[in-house]
Amino acid sequence: MRAKINIYLLEYAINSLFRQKYKSFFIAAVLTAIIFLLTSVFFITNSIKHELQSTVDSLPEIVVQKINGGRHYDIDISVADDILEITGVESAVARVWGYYYFENAGVNFSVVGIDEYEEQYKNSFAFVAKTLDFNKQSMVVGEGVKRIMNNNYYKEYFNFIKPDGTLKRVDIGGVFSGDTELESNDVIVMSKESVREIFNMPEAKATDIVVRVANKDEIATVASKIKLLYPDSRVITKDDLKISYQNIFDYKSGIFLALFVISLFTFFIIIYDKASGLSSEEKREIGVLKAIGWRVDDVLKEKFYEGFIISFFSYLSGVILALLFVYIFKAPLLQNIFTGYSQLKTSFTLPFVFDMQTLALVFFLSVPIYIAATIIPSYRCATLEADEVMR
Amino acid sequence: MIELKNITKIYEVNKNNMVTALNNINLTIKEGELVVLKGASGSGKSTILSLIAAISKPTSGEVIVGTNRASKLPDNFASDFRRDNIGFVFQKYNLIPTLSAKDNIILPLVPLNLDVKEIEDKLEMVLRMFHIEHKANQLVKNLSGGEQQRVAIARANINNPKIILADEPTANLDEKLSLHFIEMLKELKRDGKTIIVATHDPLFFDLDIVDRVVEIHQGVLA
Ligand SMILES: Nc1ncnc2c1ncn2[C@@H]1O[C@H](COP(=O)(O)OP(=O)(O)O)[C@@H](O)[C@H]1O
Ligand SMILES: [Mg+2]
Numbered sequence: 001m002r003a004k005i006n007i008y009l010l011e012y013a014i015n016s017l018f019r020q021k022y023k024s025f026f027i028a029a030v031l032t033a034i035i036f037l038l039t040s041v042f043f044i045t046n047s048i049k050h051e052l053q054s055t056v057d058s059l060p061e062i063v064v065q066k067i068n069g070g071r072h073y074d075i076d077i078s079v080a081d082d083i084l085e086i087t088g089v090e091s092a093v094a095r096v097w098g099y100y101y102f103e104n105a106g107v108n109f110s111v112v113g114i115d116e117y118e119e120q121y122k123n124s125f126a127f128v129a130k131t132l133d134f135n136k137q138s139m140v141v142g143e144g145v146k147r148i149m150n151n152n153y154y155k156e157y158f159n160f161i162k163p164d165g166t167l168k169r170v171d172i173g174g175v176f177s178g179d180t181e182l183e184s185n186d187v188i189v190m191s192k193e194s195v196r197e198i199f200n201m202p203e204a205k206a207t208d209i210v211v212r213v214a215n216k217d218e219i220a221t222v223a224s225k226i227k228l229l230y231p232d233s234r235v236i237t238k239d240d241l242k243i244s245y246q247n248i249f250d251y252k253s254g255i256f257l258a259l260f261v262i263s264l265f266t267f268f269i270i271i272y273d274k275a276s277g278l279s280s281e282e283k284r285e286i287g288v289l290k291a292i293g294w295r296v297d298d299v300l301k302e303k304f305y306e307g308f309i310i311s312f313f314s315y316l317s318g319v320i321l322a323l324l325f326v327y328i329f330k331a332p333l334l335q336n337i338f339t340g341y342s343q344l345k346t347s348f349t350l351p352f353v354f355d356m357q358t359l360a361l362v363f364f365l366s367v368p369i370y371i372a373a374t375i376i377p378s379y380r381c382a383t384l385e386a387d388e389v390m391r
Numbered sequence: 392m393i394e395l396k397n398i399t400k401i402y403e404v405n406k407n408n409m410v411t412a413l414n415n416i417n418l419t420i421k422e423g424e425l426v427v428l429k430g431a432s433g434s435g436k437s438t439i440l441s442l443i444a445a446i447s448k449p450t451s452g453e454v455i456v457g458t459n460r461a462s463k464l465p466d467n468f469a470s471d472f473r474r475d476n477i478g479f480v481f482q483k484y485n486l487i488p489t490l491s492a493k494d495n496i497i498l499p500l501v502p503l504n505l506d507v508k509e510i511e512d513k514l515e516m517v518l519r520m521f522h523i524e525h526k527a528n529q530l531v532k533n534l535s536g537g538e539q540q541r542v543a544i545a546r547a548n549i550n551n552p553k554i555i556l557a558d559e560p561t562a563n564l565d566e567k568l569s570l571h572f573i574e575m576l577k578e579l580k581r582d583g584k585t586i587i588v589a590t591h592d593p594l595f596f597d598l599d600i601v602d603r604v605v606e607i608h609q610g611v612l613a
Contacts, residue, residue, distance in 0.1 A: 004504065006501070006502070006504040007507075008497070008500070008501045008504070008505075008510070009501055009502065009504070012494075012498075012501055015490065015494070019489045019490075284485075285487060288485045288487070289498070290446075290470060291444070291446050291473065291479060291481075291485065292473065292474070292479070292498060292499045292546065293470055293471070293473045293474025293475075293477075293499045293502075293550070294470060294474075294499075294501075294502055295466075295467045295470040295471070295502065296466060296467060296470070297467070298470075298501075298502035301502075383466065385446070385447050385448070386446045386447075387441045387446040387447035388447070390446075390481075390485065
C-alpha cells in the first residue's frame with residue numbers, strides 16, 4: 001500500500017457527504033453547536049479561574065474591621081498604629097473606601113481613597129498614585145466605570161451626591177487598569193480626602209485596616225493577637241477570603257458542570273442514533289462496494305474520511321465560534337451568569353487565556369468519538385456477506 | 392476454468408423456513424467459454440453467479456475459479472479475488488444513482504490508490520468500448536435503462552477481468568437494446584473472456600457465439 005493520500009477515496013467520501021447534504025448539514029450543525037457550547041464553557045471557566053487566582057493573589061493578608069451588633073462600622077485610625085507594634089507586622093494601612101450607588105445606571109462603584117505618600121497595599125494603586133493629581137479634585141476610574149459614566153453623559157467629570165444631598169464634582173483624570181479586570185472594573189480611585197467627603201467620614205476614622213505580615217506562617221498568630229487586642233473587631237485573613245471566593249466559584253462551576261453534562265448528553269444521543277444503524281441505502285451501497293472488490297478496510301477508510309471531514313470541520317467551526325463568542329463578543333447571555341459572581345452590575349471582560357489542553361480535550365471528546373460512531377455500524381455491515389447486504 | 396463441485400446452497404430465511412436454492416450441483420466451465428444459464432425465475436441462476444463471484448458461500452461443496460478456491464476465501468481475499476478476476480453485471484446494475492457515470496465506472500479502482508493517469512487511461516478505454524463516452528459526466532439516475540446497463544458493463548470491465556458474469560442482462564431492455572447487448576458480448580468473447588449469462592430470454596438460446604446452454608430447474612441442473 002502506498003503512503004500517499006488516496007485522492008479518489010477522499011473525493012468519494014466528500015461526494016458521499018454531499019449526496020446526503022441535508023443529513024450531513026444537520027449533523028455538522030449539531031456537532032458545531034455542541035462543540036461551540038463545550039468550548040465556550042471551558043473558555044469561560046478557565047478565564048474565571050485565572051481571574052479568581054489573580055484576585056486572590058492580590059488580596060491583603062489580613063483585613064481588620066470594627067464590628068458592633070454584627071454590623072460593620074468605621075474603625076479608628078489609631079488602631080493601625082497599635083497593630084504596627086505587634087511583632088511580625090510589616091505594615092498596617094487604614095483604608096478609606098465605600099460603595100457608591102449610581103442611581104441613574106443602577107450600578108455600584110467601589111470608591112477607594114489613597115494618600116500620595118502612603119505605602120499602597122496594592123501594586124496597581126502604586127501606579128495610580130503616580131498618575132493621580134492630588135491637588136485637584138480628580139479621580140482615576142476603571143474601564144467599566146468610564147463606560148457607564150460616558151453612557152450617562154459624564155465625559156469629563158462626575159457629580160457625586162453627598163449624604164447631605166449636596167453635590168461634589170470630581171474630574172475624570174484617567175483610566176485605571178488593575179492586576180485583574182475583575183478588581184479594577186468597578187473601581188474609582190481618588191484622594192482619601194475626597195472619599196471622606198463623599199461618604200461623610202470623619203478624619204480619625206477609616207473603613208478598615210489592611211495588615212501585611214512579613215512571614216506567611218505568622219498570619220494566623222498575628223490575626224489572633226489583633227483579635228485579643230480589639231475584641232470588637234473582625235479579623236479576616238486571606239485564607240478566609242480565599243475560601244469564600246472559592247465557594248462562590250464552586251457554585252458557579254456547578255452550573256457549568258450541568259451545562260457540560262447536557263451538551264455531552266446531546267452529543268451521545270446523536271452518537272447513539274448514528275451507531276444504532278445505517279439506512280437501507282447506506283447498507284446496499286456498502287454491499288455493492290464489496291461486491292465490486294472493495295475490502296472491509298477500504299470501506300472503513302472511506303467512512304473514516306467521511307467522519308473525519310465532518311467532525312473536524314465541526315470542531316474547527318465550533319472552536320472558532322467559541323473564541324469569537326467569548327473573547328470578542330464577551331459571551332453575551334453566558335456572561336450574565338458571572339455578574340453574580342463578581343458582585344457587580346458593571347460587566348467585565350473575560351481575560352484571554354489560551355489553553356491548548358482545553359482545545360485538546362474538546363477535540364478528543366468530539367472527533368474520535370464521532371468517527372468511531374461512523375465506523376462501527378459500517379464495520380458491522382461490511383463484514384456481512386455482500387450478497388445478503390445488497391438485496 | 393470454473394468448477395462447481397457438489398454445490399448445495401440453503402438459504403435460512405428464518406428458523407422454520409429453509410430454501411434449498413441449489414441442490415448438489417456439478418458444473419465445469421472452460422476458459423473462454425460463453426455459457427448461458429437458462430431457467431425460470433427462482434430456479435437458482437443468480438445463486439450460481441454469486442457463488443462463482445465469492446459474493447456468497449455454499450452450504451456445502453466447493454467452488455474453484457482458476458487457482459482460487461472461491462468458496463473458501465476469507466473476506467479480504469474474496470474482495471481481492473473479485474476485483475482482479477470477476478466483472479459482474481448485476482440484474483439491477485447496482486450502480487450508485489447519485490454519482491456520475493464516470494465515477495461509477497472507476498469505483499472498483501478507487502481503493503487501489505492508482506495514479507490519475509492510469510485511472511484515466513482505463514476509464515477512457517471502457518468508455519469507448521461500451522459507447523458511453525458522451526454520458527460520462529452525467530448522473531446515473533438521469534440515464535436511460537440501456538445507458539445504465541452500458542455503465543454497469545463498463546464498470547465490470549474497468550479492471551480487465553477474465554470472467555464476466557451477467558445476470559438477466561436483457562430483462563429491462565427492449566429488443567433493439569438487447570441486440571446491442573449481444574454485440575457487446577461478441578466483443579468480450581473475441582477478447583477471450585469467460586462469460587456466463589443467467590437468463591430466461593429466448594434470444595440467447597441459439598446464438599452462434601454461445602458455446603453451451605445449461606438448464607437449471609429448482610436448483611438442479613437438467
Ligand atoms: N438471500 C436469500 N435469502 C433467502 N432466500 C433466497 C435468497 N436468495 C435467493 N433465495 C431463494 O433461492 C431461490 C433461488 O434464487 P435465485 O438464485 O435468485 O434464482 P433466479 O436467479 O434463478 O431467479 C429462490 O427460491 C429464492 O427465493
Ligand atoms: Mg436471478
